Each structure stands twice: as structure tokens, then as C-alpha cells.
Amino acid sequence: MSGSPPPDEAPQGGTDPATPDAATHADQAPERDGSSTATLTEDERAAEIAAADERARDQGTIGLEAGFAERFVAAVTGTSVLVTLLAFVAAFVVGGIVIALSDGATQQALGYFTARPSDTFVAAWEVVSAAYVALITGSLGGRSQISETLVSATPLILTGLAVAVPLRAGLFNIGGEGQVIAGGMVAGLIGFSFPGLPLVIHLPFALLGGLLAGALYGWVPGVLKQRTGAHEVITTIMLNNIGVLTSAYLLSTLLFRVPERTDPISRPVAESATLPRFVPELRVNVGIVIALLLGVLIFWLVERSAQGFELNAVGLNPHAATTSGMDPGRTVMRAMTVGGALAGTAGASVILGVQGRITTGFSAGLGFDGITVALLGRGRIGGTVAAGLLFGALKSGGRSMQAQTGTSLDLVLVIQALIIIFVAAPGLVRAIFRVRAEELTTAQVAKGWGS
Amino acid sequence: MRLELRGITKRFPGVIANDAVDLVIEPGEVHGLLGENGAGKSTLMNILYGLYAADEGEILIDGQPVELREPDDAIAAGIGMVHQHFMLVPVFTVAENIVLGVEHTRRFGKLDRRRASREVGELAERSGLPVDPDALVEDLPVGIQQRVEILKALYRNAQTLILDEPTAVLTPQEADDLFEAIRAFTGEGRSVVFISHKLGEHRAIADRVSVLRRGRIVGTADPRETSEQELANLMVGRPVSLVVDKPPGSPADPAIEVRGLTVENAAGTVVVDEVSFDVRRGEILAIAGVEGNGQSPLVRALTGLQPIASGEVLIAGEPVAGRSRKQILRGGVGQVPEDRGRDGLVGEFSVAQNLILGRWDDEPFTKRQTLQFDVIGAHARQLVEAYDIRTPSVDTPAASLSGGNQQKVVVAREFDLPIDALVASQPTRGVDVGSIEYIHERIVEKRDEGTAVLIISSELDEVLALADRVAVMFHGRLVGPFEMPVAKEAIGSMMAGTDPELAMARGGER
The missing domain is CATH 3.40.50.300 (P-loop containing nucleotide triphosphate hydrolases)
Incomplete structure (x- = not known):
């Protein structure tokens, strides 16, 4: 028990504190603070914000105890636009280094680097710039390039959304691949089984069939989660396997197979069920319009509708959602069904718009690409559509990069992966570009909830 | 050192x-x-x-x-x-x-x-x-x-x-x-x-x-x-009142009726044991008790979050069993959950979104399935003003507010509409003195509007400040309710499991 401390230690300028008149300090405090009441409220507000900051730190530590889905959602939606852009820059720089190192001329120049370092840089610059120029012109450099970009983007937008919608409800839909297959199989089956129907009936019928097949394939893990708590990651991965193998089997049966051939290729989709092209010589078709329209619908559903409010609340805090009278189980089931429907439509668009017949492996990892697209879109609907378009451009640009400069198409995948790594590790980007965390947080807070 | x-x-x-x-x-x-x-x-x-x-x-x-x-x-x-x-x-x-x-x-x-x-x-x-x-x-x-x-x-x-x-x-x-x-x-x-x-x-x-x-x-x-x-x-930084200024209430007919309520936990153990009480419109019944004596399952059963093993709960004359939570809540029950961060708020949601959490798909916030952002924003600004919620804006995420202001968001949301019954668990936990004063005043105000108020609190001072009648929960059983005033010591020893008569006698001596 120390009584009053020596004067030089007394807080706030030497007033003897250990007395009952301590209360009078309170009355003096505003005078010391400055002057007007306006400053006071400012101070109060400021103190609240400081407290907010402290809590943000606290939540950082709580995050470690949070479930995988929670942390994942935070990781996806928690980074700012600035970080995303910088992640691109970083990814292309690292990608450039990879291109340079894999190039023969640069490797040669590197052999006598100490003698003439400039040679290495010149060679590297040449190959990297040529590759990137080819990448850009190959995706946006003309009518046919843009057409190819949109063709590649169509299913990517849809599978991206198929991951993004469940993600907002706190679910990780790995099952895009199986849902794409289910949608493509049924759309194709309808597409070649009813020749002679008019286009206005046949095409919507086939599309809807694909959509519903995907929806059913997404509903299964959803309802399993709702009723039994089965983890959607496990069930969707298993359903992917079932989808791949079942489709391979079905393609070998006479239900799908061309009777006079033995290889697992289905009969061709009838003209009346094919997604019409805008111009005969370009492959771009009505599919992109459908994808974008679905994008608008999903944007309304997730960001603007009452259902979306429930979806987001369940995804962010199922306890509070339940307490408020929401039904997380039903929401989860619906989110998975909607996700499945979108992936199913992606499968239908590939079969009815581009390939015209079902082959084994026609899904080509589209369901998994959707995870990457949704990640880059940070789980937001607009962002996911944009990311789908971008990855479509990278895909078609990558093909012409390979054709023109000999740089492997795989490099595009490397760049895509790098972008995601940098986006998922915002701390890394901040460290590289020395962006202060505070600027990023302010940007996030300022974003508001209507956006 | x-x-x-x-x-x-x-x-x-x-x-x-x-x-x-x-x-x-x-x-x-x-x-x-x-x-x-x-x-x-x-x-x-x-x-x-x-x-x-x-x-x-x-x-x-x-x-x-x-x-x-x-x-x-x-x-x-x-x-x-x-x-x-x-x-x-x-x-x-x-x-x-x-x-x-x-x-x-x-x-x-x-x-x-x-x-x-x-x-x-x-x-x-x-x-x-x-x-x-x-x-x-x-x-x-x-x-x-x-x-x-x-x-x-x-x-x-x-x-x-x-x-x-x-x-x-x-x-x-x-x-x-x-x-x-x-x-x-x-x-x-x-x-x-x-x-x-x-x-x-x-x-x-x-x-x-x-x-x-x-x-x-x-x-x-x-x-x-x-x-x-x-x-x-x-x-x-200003004079605060530590005592709630509470005129005597004028209780009317019961709006919460609990009859022989028994609740079991997931393992089948009885956690609420044959509890019966009424809360009348215009009165505050406070249930004191050390946490973990069955208060949480009692509240959860009352608001339909946990199934009732036997007995019955009526709110405004309607049985709770058989109705969905949404129906119970929209039927006129306000609730302040004991853990606001977990059950009361969606931290990442804005203040405005949290203020419509229980009524998100009701008119006027939703029309033709579409959220009406201007209405939601205006509603939020009005409540922020009326309930003195200190927030930089209605778009600020609720998690970044202080505990007291988060609690005010919950209170504003639940108190804004006329309700038959209010069930408030630990309404001022982790809340600063200034906000406690404010929330207590609002609870009394709600009582005077004719709401039946049930307070669950482990803070003796809060129980004493607010209660018109007081009951104590111990090992799943309810002791009481007793008309106030009851001595603090008496409630304290009942919380520790002392026989009520003995506790009252001892409390009276002091």
C-alpha cells in the first residue's frame, strides 16, 4: 500500500492525486483537453475508433480459433482492391522471371553473366515482352481473339459463381466439376435425343435440363449437410469422382454412344439445341449472354435480395442468424442447389455452345477453375464475373502465346496460380510494395455495405 | 520490482x-x-x-x-x-x-x-x-x-x-x-x-x-x-447515476407463462427442472443465479431455440411449442442474447444491417424480395440517433464498435417495436458504466410501455436495481419468485444453494 506517490510521478502535471478530490479532476479535464464541446465529442468518437482498432486486432487472434470456412471467407473477402491489383503486378513479374529463365537465349546469356550482364537483361526483356504482348494481343487483339476470350470465359464465369454463392453461405463447393459433368451430360442427352424439335423449345429444354441436373447434383451435398451435418468438402469431392466415373460409363453405353463407333463419344447435339452464334465464323455464342444475365440475377440474389441477406448472415455468423429466426440449414441447402445449377449451366454451355458432343473429360477442370475464379473475385459476385472474364482472356491469350513465341501454355497456369497466391497472402503483397496495413483497412471500412 | x-x-x-x-x-x-x-x-x-x-x-x-x-x-x-x-x-x-x-x-x-x-x-x-x-x-x-x-x-x-x-x-x-x-x-x-x-x-x-x-x-x-x-x-467524465430511477410498476395480465418446464441437454440430462413462473405485463422479473445453473437453456426454451422436454411455455397466451422461431419472434418477443458477439450481432455486417437482423424480410425493409437500402439506412440513422449509438456511420461494421455500443445496437433493434415479452440475458455484460445506466433506463421504459420483462443476470447489483420480483436459479430449479425488496445477502446465499427460508431469515438479520 503506497499512499500518495511523490509529486514528480503524479500524472497530469503534479496534482496530488490520492485524495477524495479526485472527482474534481473530472471537472477540470475538459479544460485541459482544449476548449469546446465539439472537441470533446470528436475525442469520444476517436476513442471509439481506437477501441474498434483494438478489437480488430483481437479478432485477428480469434481468427485462429475460427473454423476453416470462417477463416476462408475472411481470406477471400477480406483483402482490398489495391492488394488484388498489386497481386497481379507481382504475379506477372514473377511469371516474367520464369519465362526468362526457361528461354534458351537468356540461359545462354546467363552463362557469361559476369562478363556482360546486359546481354542477359536484353535477352530476358525480349522474350518476356514478346510473350506478354502475344498474351495480350491473343486475347484482345482482334475480333476472333475477343471471340475466343468470351468463349473461354463463359463457363468460367458460371463455375466461378457456382463456388462464390455457397462461399457466401460459409460453404466450400469443391463439387463444381461433378456439377458441370451432370449438367453437360443431361443437356447433351436432351440435345441429341429429340431431333426435330423447334429451336425455341429444344434449346431452352436442353439448357434447363443441364441447369436442373447440376442443381440436383449440388442439392445432394446441401441436403446432406442440412440433415446430417456431413461436411460439404468431403461429399462434393466424392460426388466429383462419382460424376467422372459415371459419365465415362454412360458414354460407353448406347444411350449416349454413336452406334457405329466404339470410342466414348456421344452422338452430336442437334442444330436445334445448339447455342446460336452471333456471326457464323466466330465461335462466340449466346452462352456468354446467358452467363452474364445469370451473373446479374445472382448479383441481385446475393447482394440485393432478402434471401441474400439471410445467406450472408448465415455465412458470417450462423449463431446470430439462428437467434434472429433464420434457418441456416435451409439456407445452406439452397446455396448449394443454386451453386450446382450454375455449374450445371456451365456444363450445358460447353456441350451446347462449343463442343457439340460429349466426350470423356469434357469438363476439363472447369469446376476447379471456378474455385480460382471465385477466390480472385473475393467471393463477391461482380468480382467473380470480372475474374471469369480475365481468366478467359488468359486462357485464350495463352494459346496464342504458345503458338507465337513458343512459351508454354502451362505458364499461364503458373501466372494464374501466382495471382491467387498473392491475393491469398495480402501480407506478402504489403511487404513487397510497402503498402501500410492501415491504408488498406481504411479502404475496406470506407467501402460500405451497399457495394 | x-x-x-x-x-x-x-x-x-x-x-x-x-x-x-x-x-x-x-x-x-x-x-x-x-x-x-x-x-x-x-x-x-x-x-x-x-x-x-x-x-x-x-x-x-x-x-x-x-x-x-x-x-x-x-x-x-x-x-x-x-x-x-x-x-x-x-x-x-x-x-x-x-x-x-x-x-x-x-x-x-x-x-x-x-x-x-x-x-x-x-x-x-x-x-x-x-x-x-x-x-x-x-x-x-x-x-x-x-x-x-x-x-x-x-x-x-x-x-x-x-x-x-x-x-x-x-x-x-x-x-x-x-x-x-x-x-x-x-x-x-x-x-x-x-x-x-x-x-x-x-x-x-x-x-x-x-x-x-x-x-x-x-x-x-x-x-x-x-x-x-x-x-x-x-x-x-460526467456525473452518472448508479441507481436506476424506477417508479413502481403496474403489473397487468401475464404475458409469459411457464408451467412445469423441463429442458434436457443433448446428453439427456435435465438442465431445467420443472420450472414455473409468470411474468406480467408492466413488471420486471429478474432471475439471479451463478451462470451455468440452467439459465441459458431456460431462455433458449422460452424463445424456441431448444426443445421442451415437458411442461409448457405460453407467450401472450400462445404456446411456444410447435411454432417456428421466426413465428415466435415476429409474434412479439424481443430478446437480448447473453453473448452478443455470438448470438446478437453479425460482426461483419454494418450497423444498419444488424438493426434489421430479426426483420430483414419484412416490409418496409424488403419489397418484392428486394432489400430497400434507403429505407434500411434511414431506419438505422433514426435508431442510431434515438439510442445514442456511437458509430462513425451506419455503414460501419458492428464488430468495430465498443461493447457498450454493440449492446445498444441489439437493444435498439429489439426495443424499437412494441413487444409483448422481452427476454434479456446479461443485458449489460461487458458494457461500460455510462451505457449500463442508459440500457437500464430503457428496460424500465419498456416495462412501463406494458411489456413483460424477464431479466437473466448473474450481476446481483443489476438484479437489485431492476427487479420488481426476483427469483433465483440453482441447479436447474427455480427458487421464488419473491416480491422485492429482498436483501442482497439473501439472494446471494440462495445463489449458493441455501434454503430460501433460511436465506431470507439471515438476510433479514443483516
Whole structure:
């Protein structure tokens, strides 16, 4: 028990504190603070914000105890636009280094680097710039390039959304691949089984069939989660396997197979069920319009509708959602069904718009690409559509990069992966570009909830 | 060890959390740190514990400046901290938790369990914090877990112990035990920094109290010579009322009727045992009790979150069983959940979104399935104004508000509409004095509107301040209700399981 401390230690300028008149300090405090009441409220507000900051730190530590889905959602939606852009820059720089190192001329120049370092840089610059120029012109450099970009983007937008919608409800839909297959199989089956129907009936019928097949394939893990708590990651991965193998089997049966051939290729989709092209010589078709329209619908559903409010609340805090009278189980089931429907439509668009017949492996990892697209879109609907378009451009640009400069198409995948790594590790980007965390947080807070 | 903070300043973007704070912790003293949520107490202690770096100022130990870059430095310097949320591994034993990180190992890195257990047992004995070193932490009650946290700091030879809101999770009896242990600790010349916003506790344990307000030390006082009222005024910066101004109510017909309610937990154990009571419109019934005596399942059954094993619950004459939660809530039940962060708010949602959480798909917030953002925004601005919610804007995420303001968001949402029944659990937990005053006034206001109010609280002072009638829950059974006034001591001993008649008689004697 120390009584009053020596004067030089007394807080706030030497007033003897250990007395009952301590209360009078309170009355003096505003005078010391400055002057007007306006400053006071400012101070109060400021103190609240400081407290907010402290809590943000606290939540950082709580995050470690949070479930995988929670942390994942935070990781996806928690980074700012600035970080995303910088992640691109970083990814292309690292990608450039990879291109340079894999190039023969640069490797040669590197052999006598100490003698003439400039040679290495010149060679590297040449190959990297040529590759990137080819990448850009190959995706946006003309009518046919843009057409190819949109063709590649169509299913990517849809599978991206198929991951993004469940993600907002706190679910990780790995099952895009199986849902794409289910949608493509049924759309194709309808597409070649009813020749002679008019286009206005046949095409919507086939599309809807694909959509519903995907929806059913997404509903299964959803309802399993709702009723039994089965983890959607496990069930969707298993359903992917079932989808791949079942489709391979079905393609070998006479239900799908061309009777006079033995290889697992289905009969061709009838003209009346094919997604019409805008111009005969370009492959771009009505599919992109459908994808974008679905994008608008999903944007309304997730960001603007009452259902979306429930979806987001369940995804962010199922306890509070339940307490408020929401039904997380039903929401989860619906989110998975909607996700499945979108992936199913992606499968239908590939079969009815581009390939015209079902082959084994026609899904080509589209369901998994959707995870990457949704990640880059940070789980937001607009962002996911944009990311789908971008990855479509990278895909078609990558093909012409390979054709023109000999740089492997795989490099595009490397760049895509790098972008995601940098986006998922915002701390890394901040460290590289020395962006202060505070600027990023302010940007996030300022974003508001209507956006 | 004499610990001195000199001119500590910590800035966060746009704000100063600690503004030239001077603080001296003398050897052998319990130094209370008092302040509202957001006053900068935790920031200051996090700086002392090496979790934050101060922008300005220095820390001196026995007159020597030290640099505390991370908790390891602080621990090496003899500073220990017990956080509000415990940092224990539930599946480890007490001894394993305590030696974790500084453990002795035998050959091939094998943990020397026997030695750990022996050392911890001796330490517990010596420090007056008895605990079984071989018990699993997950099996221990919260009060004992806290002991483990304190022993963890002692095992690392802490000379100064920082306790952040240590009594928030304790029963009155456990708090007394803690105070005893603190006295024993400081008796050996070591010191304790005791953070709390409960005024009575500072008067009970602290030798000196420093009051923080808006990042500054606004006064240091001897709590034994300063009244609670003076401390409260100092903390809030204006005169506050510690007593609720409550005219007698005018109870009418019952709006909550509970008849022989029995609730079982998932394992099939009876957690609410044949409980019956009424809450009439225009009265406040407070249910006191140490947490974990069945209050939470009672509330959950009342609002349809947990199935009823037997008995019945009627709200405004309608049985709760068989209706969906949405129907029960929209039928006129307001609820303040005990854990607002978990059940009351979606932290990432904005204030505006949280203010429509229970009515998101009702007109006028939703029309033709579409959210009406302008209506939602206007609604939020109106409630922020009416309920004095301090927030930079209605678009601010709720999680970044202070505890008191988060609670005001919940209160505003639930109190805004006319309701038949209000079920409020721990309505002022973790809320600062100024907001407590405000929330209490609103509860009384709601009662006077003709709402049947049920308060569940483990804070005796709150029960006494608000109740028209009081009941106590103990081991799933309800004792009472009794008409107020009932002596504080009588309620206290009923909370500990004393027979009500005996408790009333004893309470009356005092």
C-alpha cells in the first residue's frame, strides 16, 4: 500500500492525486483537453475508433480459433482492391522471371553473366515482352481473339459463381466439376435425343435440363449437410469422382454412344439445341449472354435480395442468424442447389455452345477453375464475373502465346496460380510494395455495405 | 520490482489510444486500472506486455529503461499477463499447460511429466491457488482455469501480474478466492495491475486506482477514500447515476407463462427442472443465479431455440411449442442474447444491417424480395440517433464498435417495436458504466410501455436495481419468485444453494 506517490510521478502535471478530490479532476479535464464541446465529442468518437482498432486486432487472434470456412471467407473477402491489383503486378513479374529463365537465349546469356550482364537483361526483356504482348494481343487483339476470350470465359464465369454463392453461405463447393459433368451430360442427352424439335423449345429444354441436373447434383451435398451435418468438402469431392466415373460409363453405353463407333463419344447435339452464334465464323455464342444475365440475377440474389441477406448472415455468423429466426440449414441447402445449377449451366454451355458432343473429360477442370475464379473475385459476385472474364482472356491469350513465341501454355497456369497466391497472402503483397496495413483497412471500412 | 511507464503514447490511424500516459506500479501494491471500454486500458497493457510497440515514451523497471518487443521480453522482465480470454490447451493437463514452452524434457525430447506435475503442485500450494496438476483443463470450471492462467505466469516467475477483467467470468465466491490469492501474491513484495470496470472491486482489492479516460490518465485515487460515485464520475467524465430511477410498476395480465418446464441437454440430462413462473405485463422479473445453473437453456426454451422436454411455455397466451422461431419472434418477443458477439450481432455486417437482423424480410425493409437500402439506412440513422449509438456511420461494421455500443445496437433493434415479452440475458455484460445506466433506463421504459420483462443476470447489483420480483436459479430449479425488496445477502446465499427460508431469515438479520 503506497499512499500518495511523490509529486514528480503524479500524472497530469503534479496534482496530488490520492485524495477524495479526485472527482474534481473530472471537472477540470475538459479544460485541459482544449476548449469546446465539439472537441470533446470528436475525442469520444476517436476513442471509439481506437477501441474498434483494438478489437480488430483481437479478432485477428480469434481468427485462429475460427473454423476453416470462417477463416476462408475472411481470406477471400477480406483483402482490398489495391492488394488484388498489386497481386497481379507481382504475379506477372514473377511469371516474367520464369519465362526468362526457361528461354534458351537468356540461359545462354546467363552463362557469361559476369562478363556482360546486359546481354542477359536484353535477352530476358525480349522474350518476356514478346510473350506478354502475344498474351495480350491473343486475347484482345482482334475480333476472333475477343471471340475466343468470351468463349473461354463463359463457363468460367458460371463455375466461378457456382463456388462464390455457397462461399457466401460459409460453404466450400469443391463439387463444381461433378456439377458441370451432370449438367453437360443431361443437356447433351436432351440435345441429341429429340431431333426435330423447334429451336425455341429444344434449346431452352436442353439448357434447363443441364441447369436442373447440376442443381440436383449440388442439392445432394446441401441436403446432406442440412440433415446430417456431413461436411460439404468431403461429399462434393466424392460426388466429383462419382460424376467422372459415371459419365465415362454412360458414354460407353448406347444411350449416349454413336452406334457405329466404339470410342466414348456421344452422338452430336442437334442444330436445334445448339447455342446460336452471333456471326457464323466466330465461335462466340449466346452462352456468354446467358452467363452474364445469370451473373446479374445472382448479383441481385446475393447482394440485393432478402434471401441474400439471410445467406450472408448465415455465412458470417450462423449463431446470430439462428437467434434472429433464420434457418441456416435451409439456407445452406439452397446455396448449394443454386451453386450446382450454375455449374450445371456451365456444363450445358460447353456441350451446347462449343463442343457439340460429349466426350470423356469434357469438363476439363472447369469446376476447379471456378474455385480460382471465385477466390480472385473475393467471393463477391461482380468480382467473380470480372475474374471469369480475365481468366478467359488468359486462357485464350495463352494459346496464342504458345503458338507465337513458343512459351508454354502451362505458364499461364503458373501466372494464374501466382495471382491467387498473392491475393491469398495480402501480407506478402504489403511487404513487397510497402503498402501500410492501415491504408488498406481504411479502404475496406470506407467501402460500405451497399457495394 | 518497480515498474514505471513514462509518457507512453500510442496512435492508431486517426486517433490517439494512449496519450502521454505516466503510470507507476510500486512493489507490493495492487494497482487498479479503471476506465470505460475503449478508454485505452487494454492498449496500455498490451504495450506493457510487448504486444504493441509504443510510438513514444519508455518503460522502466527498477529505474532501468527496458525494451519490450514481444511477450517473451516482457516475461523475461518478470511481467505476466492473464488475458480475459484464457489461452489454455483444453486437452492438456494443468501441469502440461503451465510448463508449456518452458518445459523440462528427458532423453529424446520426452516431456518430464512427473517433474512438471510435482513442480506445479508445489507452486499451487505455495501461492494459495490450489489446483490438481493432473486434471485436464477442459474438465475444470472457469474459476479454476483462471487459476491455471495465473499459475502459468507465476511459474515463469512473474514479479508484476496484469489481470485483465479477471472477475468477469467468476462467481462472487470465486472472486473472493481470487482476491485472497492476489493479497498473498502482493504480500511477497510483488505487484498486480488489476483491470476492471467494476467499481466495487477496485474498492475491495486495489491500493491505488488510476482512471483512464480517452487515452489519458485523468486521476489516481485511493479507492478506500473515494466513493463509487466519485470513481464513476471520474471514469465517465460526467456525473452518472448508479441507481436506476424506477417508479413502481403496474403489473397487468401475464404475458409469459411457464408451467412445469423441463429442458434436457443433448446428453439427456435435465438442465431445467420443472420450472414455473409468470411474468406480467408492466413488471420486471429478474432471475439471479451463478451462470451455468440452467439459465441459458431456460431462455433458449422460452424463445424456441431448444426443445421442451415437458411442461409448457405460453407467450401472450400462445404456446411456444410447435411454432417456428421466426413465428415466435415476429409474434412479439424481443430478446437480448447473453453473448452478443455470438448470438446478437453479425460482426461483419454494418450497423444498419444488424438493426434489421430479426426483420430483414419484412416490409418496409424488403419489397418484392428486394432489400430497400434507403429505407434500411434511414431506419438505422433514426435508431442510431434515438439510442445514442456511437458509430462513425451506419455503414460501419458492428464488430468495430465498443461493447457498450454493440449492446445498444441489439437493444435498439429489439426495443424499437412494441413487444409483448422481452427476454434479456446479461443485458449489460461487458458494457461500460455510462451505457449500463442508459440500457437500464430503457428496460424500465419498456416495462412501463406494458411489456413483460424477464431479466437473466448473474450481476446481483443489476438484479437489485431492476427487479420488481426476483427469483433465483440453482441447479436447474427455480427458487421464488419473491416480491422485492429482498436483501442482497439473501439472494446471494440462495445463489449458493441455501434454503430460501433460511436465506431470507439471515438476510433479514443483516
